[in-house]
Amino acid sequence: MKTIRLSIIGFGAVGQGVARSILSKQGYINKQGINLCVVGIADSGGCEIDDKGIDLMGAITRKKQTGTVATCAESAFDLISNVEHEIIVEATPTNIKDGEPGLNNMLTALNSGKNVVTSNKGPLALRFSDLKEMAEDNGLFFRYESTVGGAVPIFNLVHEAMAGNTVIGIEGILNGTCNYILTRMAEERLPYELVLKEAQELGIAETDPTYDVEGIDSACKLVIIANSIFQDAVTYRDVDITGITKITPEALELASKNNYVVKLICEAGNGTLTVAPRLVPKRHPLAVGGTLNVASILTDLAGRITISGKGAGSIETASSILSDVLHIARNS
Amino acid sequence: MKTIRLSIIGFGAVGQGVARSILSKQGYINKQGINLCVVGIADSGGCEIDDKGIDLMGAITRKKQTGTVATCAESAFDLISNVEHEIIVEATPTNIKDGEPGLNNMLTALNSGKNVVTSNKGPLALRFSDLKEMAEDNGLFFRYESTVGGAVPIFNLVHEAMAGNTVIGIEGILNGTCNYILTRMAEERLPYELVLKEAQELGIAETDPTYDVEGIDSACKLVIIANSIFQDAVTYRDVDITGITKITPEALELASKNNYVVKLICEAGNGTLTVAPRLVPKRHPLAVGGTLNVASILTDLAGRITISGKGAGSIETASSILSDVLHIARNS
Structure with missing residues (x-):
């Protein structure tokens, strides 16, 4: 059995989701000859460190009861620098x-x-x-499947499952909050403000929804796609962004009458990076509803491959993190 | 540069597609530090063998002009047994x-x-x-991505991209011919026989369409899924199969009026294996049209992930074969 030691830096919904997934999948992971051992957890209050392996259920309970996982005053920096382990989950x-x-x-x-x-x-x-280069220079893995598309494994799909293909372009819906708002506005003929409020009550939108509804979150994800898949050295500032706050129920109704839906579409591939509301034919593979995310990947050999799934959620995000951790464990 | 030698056994549309893909992607493959060298090609007429690497364009041209790739009388068995190489593409x-x-x-x-x-x-x-066991016993790779879903990388997705997840169930449309026939029947309100004839004229259906329209091809693919993903030691004979030959335009119209389409759905996961026409809501992710294939994979962590793309075509099939070849080249 190969033991892989890891730390979890940040112990909110995602970090706890990772801990829960490791617990629930222990048998599955061991069957692959791998023993995942969490030797450190950090949050803003401090750290828990145990080189024999942390009691993960205990850590989750303590976090819930006291607001922090900390059992010592060491910082995340101390944990990352000074405790021996192979992987940090940031x-x-x-x-x-x-x-x-x-x-x-x-x-x-x-x-x-x-x-x-x-x-x-x-x-x-x-x-x-910079991060990619530093990882390569040091012979280390740098993996980030869960940053884009939640549970939808876009990078693993392109880099590994579809190896041999050159990607020509990618279009996608990469923000579940916007997709939910646009889907509900169209289905219920309700104005933006009302549906936003509903989404906030359901926990689908944040109290300050700017990051989602102005397309900033989508733009960040598109930048990661552009760097990872097209090797474009671009940053967030290179994206042309339009959000969804100015869309009216009337516009959605007019689109619907012509068999279209309106979606906040991210596009990369022709040298430009755009996030903007677009008309999508109702029967198009990109026309997924609710909080779903979707990516449609145009390649030279396989043609167009479309993949959809849940774009958020702590266990769904943990699923992508776990696939990255297992990839490193198998290949190191 | 790591040289990986391979043979191509069978030089019809798929085998030639593999040769063309290797030719067109030589730069891409070399960039990954891999040199793919085809040392043998076999068809029913004999073999071409060259341990320095076959001229692939020459082989394709000769096959076209003479009907065979053969330049010597050796059989596929001789090529596989006696010529040194690492991978056969069957x-x-x-x-x-x-x-x-x-x-x-x-x-x-x-x-x-x-x-x-x-x-x-x-x-x-x-x-x-038996094949899987023999491969494992001999420490060899046995990969078959292109057997199911054409260009859609179902096995790579489940086994690698979504590692950590346990698959609970899979539903899919795995035969493009049936999907085309049902889509056209519904859209044009035409009877089965007429659309079949159209599909045959377009090369989408075979002269003897039994294998596709009776669900046999779908059942074979479902058996491969059951073995590969659920580790069920089942064969083709374990599948409950109903084809599409008895579906009428009237049934499709009635379904459509209620916002459904009829699709030939393959289902695995609850201990049974079924291929049968099913009602699918028009907005369901499985409701893809034309010759597309789709698989909807329900997992414990990631939830439901749906992937669609071209289910057939020589270059599309070659795309999946190439991803398997590159996986072996990277990991051996």
Whole structure:
């Protein structure tokens, strides 16, 4: 049995989802000859560190009861730098201004010989090529399946499952909140403000929804796609962005009468990066409803491959993180 | 640069598609540090063998002009057994009665230390577990992405891209001919016989369409899914099969009025294997039209992931074969 030690940096919904997934899939993982051992967890309150392996259920319970996982005052930096392990799972919240604290966590990990798996879009939308280069220079894995599309494995699909294909273009719906709002507005003929409020009550939209509805989240994801799949050294600032806040129920109704739906579509591939509302024929593979995410990938050999699934949720995001962790465990 | 030598056994549309893909993607493949060298090609007329690498364009031209690739009388068996190489691409036609000649080609390859990549469903629908076991016993790869879904990478998706997930169930449309016939019947309100004739004229259906329209091809694919994903040691005879020949335009019209389409759906996961026409809501992710194939995969962590694309075509099939070849080249 190969033991792979990891730390979880950031212990909110995603970090806890990773802990729960490792617990629930222990038998499955062991069957593959792999023993995943979490030796450290960090949140903003401090750390828990145990080189024999942390009691994950205990950590989740303590977090719930006390608001922090911390049992010692060491920082995430200390954990990443000084505790021996192979992989950090960086799951702190996305910050699109300067990428912190995720960016520093990732740089520290790559500098101290640790592989990085992350769900944090901020550092990748700002410094993708630096991070990739540093990982390559140090012979380390840098994997980020869960940053785009939630449970939908877009990068694994393109880089591994469809190896041999050159991607010509990608279009997708990469923000479940916008998709939910546009779907409900069209189906119920309700104005934007009302549906946004409903989405906030259901926990589908944040109290400050700017990041989603102005297309910023979609743009970050598109930047990661452009860097990862098209090797374009672009950042968030290179995306032409239009959000969904100005769409009216009347526009959606007119579209519907002509057999179209309106979707916030991300497009990459022709040298430009665009996030904007687009008319999509109702029977088009991109016309998925609710909170679903979808990516339609045009390739030279396989033609067009379309994949859809849940774009958010702690267990769904953890699913993509776990696939990255297992990829590293199998190949290192 | 790592040189991987391969043979192509069967040089019809798929085998030639593989040769063309290797030619057109040479730069891409070399960039990954891999040199693919085809040292032998076999068809029913004989073989071409060259341990320095065959002129693939010359082989395709000769096949077109003379009907065979053969430049010597050696058989496929001789090529597989006696010529040093790492991978055979088995692309002879599917035979569901006894799996030959593909079955013998694969057994010979695995017995003589060669990895197997195949597009041939027959041997897998009859002897999957034997082939898998023999490959494992000999430490060899046995890969078959192109047998199901054409260009849609179902197995790579489940086994690699979504590693960590347990698959609960799979539903899919796995035969493009049936999907085309049902789509056209519904859209044009035409009877089965007329649309079948149209499909035959377009080359979408065979002169003898039994294999497709009676659900046999779908059943073979479902058996491969059941073996590969659910580890069920089942064969073609374990599938409950109903074809599409008895579906009337009236039934499709009635379905449409209620916002349904009729599709030939393959289902695996609850211990039974079924191929049968089913009512599918028009907005359901499985409701793809034309000749498209689709698989909807229900998992424990990622939830439902749906993937669609072209289910047939020589380059599309070659795309899946190439991804398998590259997987072996990277990991051996």
